[in-house]
Amino acid sequence: MKRKITLKQIAKELDVSISTVSKSLRNSLEIGEETRLKVQAFAKFYNYKPNNIALSLKNRKTKSIGIIIPEIVHYFFSTVINGIEQVANEHGYSVVICLSDDSFDKEVLNMEMLANGSIDGFIMSLSKETQYKGDFHHITEVINQGMPVVMFDRVTNDILCDKVIIDDKAAAYEAVQSLINNGRKKIALVTTVDYVSVGKLRTDGYEKALLDNGIPFNEDLIIKIEDVDTCEITISELLHARAFDAVFAVNELFAVTIIKTASKMGLKVPEDLAVIAFTDGIISKYSTPSITTVSQSGEKMGNKAAKMLIERLEAEHDDDEDENENYTTEVIETHLIKRESTD
């Protein structure tokens, strides 16, 4: 068990100074060839690699970016991480991931933990609780300390920073419009509680599509679900009443539950009930019938978010004092993936 070797040890061993070793390894011309090669050979033999921590301390850069998301066992979020990691890796950054579990306190704690020098910048998606409370002081704080933050998907207008989102409203509009185009008139919306930013936007798009097509907006057809487990009961009641002939669900878990419930009741999908879901995930693809979805490329969002963050990190290097914060909000394209759950 030999600990990793340091410059100091090499210096001692070769009886030169630490600076000589350092310079030799960086091929400085100051060092004579003989010494240089000797040092390099020795370093290679003992597999010397500079200590990242020491470098971080010295350079005030950790070359790692913090990701804070509500959960990781979640198709969309894991694709985003994947996208972030790709770009980060290309640029020599590592990613450190913290989960908020949709809890405000955990989000704050995690951010504080990472903000004390562990990372160079954040990429995050707000927890439900944070969106509910509307308390963003922890984010403002890190931004004030000069640490760049990029938010994605679940964002807030209350914070000025770079953002990566999809046009939730337009995407929802498109989905509902396609149901209408297929002759559906009684379209239900199955969504989450209001304070989740994306849920609200998708509802707006749903409403607008209806109104634009002269279909009255009916509050009774909006089903707000807090917990997936209660979804089935609520759904089956409404299905019994035959209150609707199409459903637009804000996520695929709701959608597949609806389809399963409908099937149990003998309803045919899509004949009796057409279903479209938001977020193209693995369930939609493998469900029977497979589900028409609004694609929302988490990977692209991750790519973009990472690019924005890294650009800002590398730029900071230059201007130092220059405080021209021209924050941008990037909108990632979505499109409808037609599958078996719609006609």
Add this chain to the structure above:
Amino acid sequence: MKRKITLKQIAKELDVSISTVSKSLRNSLEIGEETRLKVQAFAKFYNYKPNNIALSLKNRKTKSIGIIIPEIVHYFFSTVINGIEQVANEHGYSVVICLSDDSFDKEVLNMEMLANGSIDGFIMSLSKETQYKGDFHHITEVINQGMPVVMFDRVTNDILCDKVIIDDKAAAYEAVQSLINNGRKKIALVTTVDYVSVGKLRTDGYEKALLDNGIPFNEDLIIKIEDVDTCEITISELLHARAFDAVFAVNELFAVTIIKTASKMGLKVPEDLAVIAFTDGIISKYSTPSITTVSQSGEKMGNKAAKMLIERLEAEHDDDEDENENYTTEVIETHLIKRESTD
């Protein structure tokens, strides 16, 4: 944009020494109450938090653990991360995640990147390519440097370290046995290529179950799939031949594809074809029919792996020189979750 405040700045501002500030903040008795309170008030006002990087350098502990896995958009692996994160968080550790993309080179690169001081220990699952090549020098190296490694799921006997696995062979045996108990005789095995350790073990269990029940082991019923996309074709050919009445698939993606293919051909699941899959994921739960699976709790594996690693990390603190490496291999329980795809 005020940068984070440091001990030095506080010291300067209050006209005391750095040591005094440090001691005051740690409530040392050496410092007079007046000074102590003054410093604490000042620090609190400016929201002083010690710099993690500096602490890491000093303590030679980063309080973060590196996770290296083949992919993250994968139900099982994300549950493992979830499990690791829970325990890590409880103990004040962060997790930094690197993806190998099932590539040997990326695995090596990532490990080297993290091994240079960024983390205190590794939790990892081998990439396919690494298992194929059988080259583990990068792992041996970090272990030799005194960095603890815990492997899970895709492990190797060639490396001595702590491991967390399930009894793949026994679990496969149980699954196949249950098919046999239901009167199935022609049971196909749909698996991956051989070099993936778990694939091999599951095959062994399959074979043993057959032999123990006096059913001849038929090579033709073993379908090795390298790429999911080719799965459908291979499967449908065999189904046409009616070569089997039950399938044991080593993952749920294979299973759902098989079910979909069978359904298209007019075969009924489970009447005409019973299906059991390894790894209980989200697809199995929401597939129609839902799929009977061997549960393999990623979360528990993650919990256990993190516990083992952290225990070793905290223990190291004491013995320093003591090299009693009593590595253990923890076996996580599995059980069969019966759903609609079997009778």
Add this chain to the structure above:
DNA sequence: TTGGTTTACGAAAACGTGGTAGTGTTGAAA
């Protein structure tokens, strides 16, 4: 006053690195 103890604080080293500035030796040009 002297000697010793306590109180309250400061200086400095250490963790590992890398850059700037400095130092001493050699050889050659003035």
Add this chain to the structure above:
DNA sequence: TTTCAACACTACCACGTTTTCGTAAACCAA
């Protein structure tokens, strides 16, 4: 012989923290 430059290397500082050791001042007993 002096001067200057090139060479080859070392000293030192900073990054932010903790900790060990040291010490000045104050206090108290003799």
